[in-house]
Amino acid sequence: MSSKEAPVITTSHEDEEILNAFEVPSMAFVPMVLKGVHELGILELLAKGDQLSPLDIVARLSIDNPAAPDTIDRMLRLLASYSILSCTLVEDKEGRPQRLYGLGPRSKFFLDQNGASTLPTHMLLQEKTLLECWNCLKDAVKEGGADPFTRRHGMNVFDYMGQDPRFNDLYNKSMRTGSAIYMPKIAQHYRGFSKAKTVVNVGGGIGETLKTILSKNPHIRAINYDLPHVIATAPPIPGITHVGGDILKSVPKADVHFLKSVLHRGDDEFCVKDNPQREGPDAEGIRGPCTRLGVPCPKIRSARVQPVVD
The missing domain is CATH 1.10.10.10 (Winged helix-like DNA-binding domain superfamily/Winged helix DNA-binding domain)
Incomplete structure (x- = not known):
């Protein structure tokens, strides 16, 4: 200078x-x-x-x-x-x-605090299987059709988990530990199960969510429903019956169907038909929906809800 x-x-x-x-x-x-x-x-x-x-x-x-x-x-x-x-x-x-x-x-x-931790979710999101999908995001946006995960691996994420036991285990651990963090708070205040006889947790993973619901509502008949390869790894839980199937085809009958982190898998017709009364705010903010850009995610939906609490 x-x-x-x-x-x-x-x-x-x-x-x-x-x-x-x-x-x-x-x-x-x-x-x-x-x-x-x-x-x-x-x-x-x-x-x-x-x-x-x-x-x-x-x-x-x-x-x-x-x-x-x-x-x-x-x-x-x-x-x-x-x-x-x-x-x-x-x-x-x-x-x-x-x-x-x-x-x-x-x-x-x-850190693991009685099974509650964000670390399994963190490890899942840094998994090579998912990271590779982000390179396909641009083409998925421009061309439409297959989502980034399907473009990279030749099948959707749910079918992929059925063929990759290690990735399936990572995913199930993420769902279980996430539920262990916030489900106790929901079960403590929500009273919608008090008069229920049969509750089906649709897409309930390995049963952690339903286990928490059952702890506050021991009178219910509890059915945990998810894909067969998920149910195959679910541990025995007293009071819970594990049933394998496909929610896009059918779900077990019950007077209460509980869905959490599931509706992003279906289209509008599926969500309205199977869940006409379910309305709730998008509690995931912005980061939750973004993590699903790389996997099947037709739409993130939100609406108002009238909670049942004390």
Whole structure:
């Protein structure tokens, strides 16, 4: 810069916009780093309560790679910036600065708390089987027809799960642990099952949702209904009968049919015919529908509901 050129001065608002613009393309790093930290066993190690340095972590996990401490330090610093972990700067015995890591305010949601955790859902969404589908999103939008998942794998996600036991297990764990987080709150306040005799959980996975409903309504006859390959992995649950079938063809008779995260699979005619009284706000906000862009998702629907609560 010559002495006659004026220096470029940006405002704090402009600086923030620039930083935010650079952050957007790097957003994918955070979930992938969290996935790696979980697979290495670091989250479980930190959950024992001690704040640890990267060297401590490498030693306790018996990792031989000499470059591992530096790489782990960079990974954990990223997660600390999102409050998933805590980071404390101290001095080692030689007076050199080092960082100690522990659990952060958000880490509790990624740890198993009596079966409730968002981690299985996180691991599912970072699964290669799903990530590959995003490369087909543009063509699915321009050309129509098959959704991104079907374009990538040659079949819809539900048929695919029937042929891939590992992916099927990941999906079922995600559904189970998600239900374990919010279903107890719903069951505590909702009174719509109090006079029911038979309740069918349509698309109920391996039974976690119905198990919670049954705990508050032990008088009901409970039927968990889902695809045969899902039911095949469902554990025995006292008071619940597991039945395999296809909700697009038929569902068992009951005076109450409970559906959760199911209607996105069908078209309008299916949803109205099988569920004429079901109206509810879209509780997923914007991120839930976006995760389904890569899988069969004709429409995200919303309407008003009159809740039955105390």
